[in-house]
Amino acid sequence: MSNPTTKVLEAAAQPRQPSGGSPQTMDGRVMNDRRKDLIQKFAALTGLLVLVAVFSMTSDAFLSVGNGMTIALQVTSIAYLGIAATCVIITGGIDLSVGSVLALAGVVAALAVKAGAPVPLGMGLGILVGAFCGLLNGLCVTRLKLPPFIATLGMMMVARGVALQITGARAVSGLGESFGELGNGAMFRIVRIGEDGFPDVVFPGIPYPVVLMVVIAIAVAIMLSRTTLGRHIYAVGSNAEAARLSGVNVAGVTLFTYVLSGTLAGLTGCVLMSRLVTAQPNEGVMYELDAIASAVIGGTSLIGGVGTISGTAIGAFVIGILRNGLNMNGVSSFTQQIIIGLVILLTVWIDQIRNRR
Amino acid sequence: MQQASLGTAPGRFPPAVAATELLRLDSITKRFPGVLALDGVGFDLRRGEVHALCGENGAGKSTLMKIISGQYQPDEGSITYKGEVRRFASSLDAERAGIAIIHQELNLVPHLSVAENIFLAREPKRGWPSKFFVDRSALRRQAQACLDRLGVDIRPDALVKSLSVAQCQMVEIAKALSLNAEIVIMDEPTSSLTESETALLFQVIRELKEQGVGIVYISHRLDEMALIVDRVTVLRDGRFVDTRSFADTCVDEIVARMVGRSLDDKFPERTSIPTSEVLMEVRGLTRRGVFHDVGFELRRGEILGFAGLMGAGRTEVARAIFGADPLDAGTIRLGERAITVKTPRDAIAHGIAYLSEDRKSHGLAVKMSVTQNLTLANMGAVSNALGFIDRKAEEQAAWRYIQMLSIRTPSPHQVARLLSGGNQQKIVIAKWLFRQSRILFFDEPTRGIDVGAKFAIYQLLDRLAAEGIGVVLISSELPEILGLTDRVAVFHEGRITAVLNTRETSQEEIMHFASGHGRPAAPGAETT
Numbered sequence: 043m044s045n046p047t048t049k050v051l052e053a054a055a056q057p058r059q060p061s062g063g064s065p066q067t068m069d070g071r072v073m074n075d076r077r078k079d080l081i082q083k084f085a086a087l088t089g090l091l092v093l094v095a096v097f098s099m100t101s102d103a104f105l106s107v108g109n110g111m112t113i114a115l116q117v118t119s120i121a122y123l124g125i126a127a128t129c130v131i132i133t134g135g136i137d138l139s140v141g142s143v144l145a146l147a148g149v150v151a152a153l154a155v156k157a158g159a160p161v162p163l164g165m166g167l168g169i170l171v172g173a174f175c176g177l178l179n180g181l182c183v184t185r186l187k188l189p190p191f192i193a194t195l196g197m198m199m200v201a202r203g204v205a206l207q208i209t210g211a212r213a214v215s216g217l218g219e220s221f222g223e224l225g226n227g228a229m230f231r232i233v234r235i236g237e238d239g240f241p242d243v244v245f246p247g248i249p250y251p252v253v254l255m256v257v258i259a260i261a262v263a264i265m266l267s268r269t270t271l272g273r274h275i276y277a278v279g280s281n282a283e284a285a286r287l288s289g290v291n292v293a294g295v296t297l298f299t300y301v302l303s304g305t306l307a308g309l310t311g312c313v314l315m316s317r318l319v320t321a322q323p324n325e326g327v328m329y330e331l332d333a334i335a336s337a338v339i340g341g342t343s344l345i346g347g348v349g350t351i352s353g354t355a356i357g358a359f360v361i362g363i364l365r366n367g368l369n370m371n372g373v374s375s376f377t378q379q380i381i382i383g384l385v386i387l388l389t390v391w392i393d394q395i396r397n398r399r
Numbered sequence: 400m401q402q403a404s405l406g407t408a409p410g411r412f413p414p415a416v417a418a419t420e421l422l423r424l425d426s427i428t429k430r431f432p433g434v435l436a437l438d439g440v441g442f443d444l445r446r447g448e449v450h451a452l453c454g455e456n457g458a459g460k461s462t463l464m465k466i467i468s469g470q471y472q473p474d475e476g477s478i479t480y481k482g483e484v485r486r487f488a489s490s491l492d493a494e495r496a497g498i499a500i501i502h503q504e505l506n507l508v509p510h511l512s513v514a515e516n517i518f519l520a521r522e523p524k525r526g527w528p529s530k531f532f533v534d535r536s537a538l539r540r541q542a543q544a545c546l547d548r549l550g551v552d553i554r555p556d557a558l559v560k561s562l563s564v565a566q567c568q569m570v571e572i573a574k575a576l577s578l579n580a581e582i583v584i585m586d587e588p589t590s591s592l593t594e595s596e597t598a599l600l601f602q603v604i605r606e607l608k609e610q611g612v613g614i615v616y617i618s619h620r621l622d623e624m625a626l627i628v629d630r631v632t633v634l635r636d637g638r639f640v641d642t643r644s645f646a647d648t649c650v651d652e653i654v655a656r657m658v659g660r661s662l663d664d665k666f667p668e669r670t671s672i673p674t675s676e677v678l679m680e681v682r683g684l685t686r687r688g689v690f691h692d693v694g695f696e697l698r699r700g701e702i703l704g705f706a707g708l709m710g711a712g713r714t715e716v717a718r719a720i721f722g723a724d725p726l727d728a729g730t731i732r733l734g735e736r737a738i739t740v741k742t743p744r745d746a747i748a749h750g751i752a753y754l755s756e757d758r759k760s761h762g763l764a765v766k767m768s769v770t771q772n773l774t775l776a777n778m779g780a781v782s783n784a785l786g787f788i789d790r791k792a793e794e795q796a797a798w799r800y801i802q803m804l805s806i807r808t809p810s811p812h813q814v815a816r817l818l819s820g821g822n823q824q825k826i827v828i829a830k831w832l833f834r835q836s837r838i839l840f841f842d843e844p845t846r847g848i849d850v851g852a853k854f855a856i857y858q859l860l861d862r863l864a865a866e867g868i869g870v871v872l873i874s875s876e877l878p879e880i881l882g883l884t885d886r887v888a889v890f891h892e893g894r895i896t897a898v899l900n901t902r903e904t905s906q907e908e909i910m911h912f913a914s915g916h917g918r919p920a921a922p923g924a925e926t927t
Binding site: 268269271284285286287288291347348 | 753
């Protein structure tokens with residue numbers, strides 16, 4: 043920072059405070075801003091805890107390590123897609139194709155394994171197919187200048203159609219046990235052989251999909267908040283023209299978010315199909331809406347420029363816990379839809395009121 | 400005590416001028432959380448007069464305007480409208496009483512026709528049941544009547560999106576007339592009009608005056624006011640300063656009262672001395688249909704003005720050099736080196752920066768913080784090779800520039816949207832200083848900025864030039880060009896018609912070249 047300009051200007055400016063540090067009064071305001079931010083996060087988290095408390099009281103089986111892992115496992119697919127959706131939505135875009143892309147990716151992975159490819163290679167291929175779909179989405183948006191809604195709506199239909207076409211609309215099964223490892227395996231599983239000679243599960247372990255979810259969430263959160271790429275993603279969503287005139291590669295940044303979205307959709311497809319050890323070309327219908335809902339519940343603005351991964355994670359868990367808890371209380375899936383729909387409306391409305399002030 | 404002058408003001412006018420009073424506000428006070436926006440302000444408006452409301456940003460003009468138009472209710476004080484004490488509960492309430500407001504950002508629906516816009520939500524109805532259908536012929540006829548009253552040539556069937564800004568303004572005025580408005584409040588009506596469009600607007604305003612309409616006129620362009628304004632009320636920091644007949648005062652006096660001190664010099668003394676070293680040389684720059692064969696050179700440490708009428712191609716040339724718009728032909732040389740600029744990224748890498756005239760939509764990421772805006776063009780300086788941002792370094796940089804440019808913000812994390820226009824402009828300037836740019840294009844840097852903040856920006860331009868930066872100042876305000884620049888390139892219809900030495904030219908000569916004529920016949924006009 044040896045800009046000669048700055049020296050003269052610095053000399054000319056009246057220094058009001060030692061450089062580097064914040065003055066007392068301003069420090070107070072800074073803290074206030076940060077505290078507000080914390081309180082907002084806290085409010086969402088409190089909502090989540092209230093849900094947990096209510097369900098624990100209404101159902102005995104709800105609050106247990108086993109059910110906790112079940113919820114975490116159920117949340118994974120919403121979370122993968124929600125994290126990707128957050129990045130896309132922050133740029134002011136939207137990706138409607140992820141539900142179909144995950145089906146296509148899972149089916150491709152399964153067909154490859156069926157054709158004799160080793161499982162990691164097959165799944166890698168599936169993820170690549172997802173990334174490719176994302177690339178096409180991104181090119182439609184940045185090169186052909188199609189509205190993201192239209193570009194990804196087209197991909198949603200095309201990808202689903204291809205998945206149905208190449209499988210003849212039939213499930214791909216008989217994939218072998220190793221195909222199910224990613225979706226059903228767990229880390230730190232502790233099993234002791236009991237006195238009766240039968241195995242006794244001390245700790246069910248952390249399922250691989252949950253481990254992946256945590257790793258991806260942390261990685262993307264760091265990318266968004268700590269790197270220049272993340273900063274550029276926010277800048278594009280906040281004001282694309284200002285970003286372009288500041289030298290931000292707007293097309294490149296936008297393209298990246300769609301490729302990321304496609305890649306994570308591909309991964310979701312592989313994990314989902316692996317859990318079932320069967321590839322269903324009809325898997326993942328409407329998942330894109332869950333993903334968008336989790337981002338929106340977590341405070342991401344559909345206009346762009348605003349959103350965090352921690353918020354989306356909370357959003358995903360709100361949806362997951364609601365489903366699980368309502369299931370345990372014997373609430374029908376139709377009623378569940380109504381409740382989740384109302385929760386989305388409520389949270390976004392509260393968010394609007396908060397921002398209006 | 401200052402209010403007392405309001406009471407005496409009418410007495411200074413001959414009885415013929417002191418026509419019927421239309422509106423009177425007495426000791427209006429309005430508080431917002433933590434701010435006293437208006438403190439015992441008085442204001443009055445007569446039939447057939449244009450009453451200007453002047454003050455710096457934050458002086459309370461818009462609050463007062465919103466109180467007159469019913470958007471806000473005063474905490475204290477009374478509003479007397481046509482001899483009756485009134486309280487307007489809402490803007491709709493005031494509109495029904497005959498008070499219309501024309502906002503700076505026009506409120507028209509672009510995809511509807513002129514007639515539909517004029518009568519939006521008040522369409523003449525016909526048919527059964529209960530007048531369900533829009534009476535299209537009555538709509539067109541009534542709209543035509545409103546437009547005729549203004550004497551403007553706009554078809555009622557034209558879509559609003561096909562109209563110019565000035566024509567949209569006329570439609571807004573027609574809308575106000577259709578409401579039988581007796582008071583029309585105009586907020587910065589000329590800010591985006593060309594000179595001929597402004598003349599047309601003033602013609603319409605005179606028309607309205609003759610019909611007995613009272614007009615509250617708010618504008619930063621004090622120079623134009625002489626043409627239409629009858630009286631001026633000055634506000635400062637939410638307080639009433641005084642009301643005077645425009646004939647009894649002058650622009651300098653108004654400005655002095657607005658800022659509360661006398662501004663002997665509207666422009667700072669130039670401290671920089673331009674060198675002969677050429678920083679940038681531009682030759683044969685052409686973009687078909689926009690500008691042709693534009694050439695100039697920019698020297699180290701000089702301020703080069705781009706003068707000309709709106710649409711003459713000044714902004715377009717700057718944007719093309721910056722890589723924001725494509726170029727068809729031409730060369731740009733930095734010193735000895737010819738450079739190619741295809742995108743803003745290329746230009747920025749070469750140390751060229753462009754500060755847009757439209758801060759909000761082209762300059763700032765308004766949802767992001769001061770710090771994030773500041774470092775946006777130079778993330779490399781505050782991040783490592785892997786792209787991880789060093790937040791401490793970033794915040795330190797932000798503090799330095801906040802001090803250096805005296806940016807008034809509660810914290811570096813404040814969202815840019817919440818700062819005043821002048822401070823937003825400073826953030827954009829800081830962004831390019833942090834990028835260590837060597838050539839800066841300023842496009843209308845003082846538009847919409849109050850007088851005090853303008854001076855600070857002018858000082859900054861001078862300091863930048865003194866530091867050896869090449870500054871290009873694009874401005875539609877000739878005094879600005881004459882007061883600040885070393886040389887002026889005058890544009891006319893996409894060509895540079897003359898490059899003049901500022902010290903040896905005059906407003907008349909610049910206007911001459913800007914309107915496409917040759918060198919003025921009388922060389923005697925060449926005085927400063």
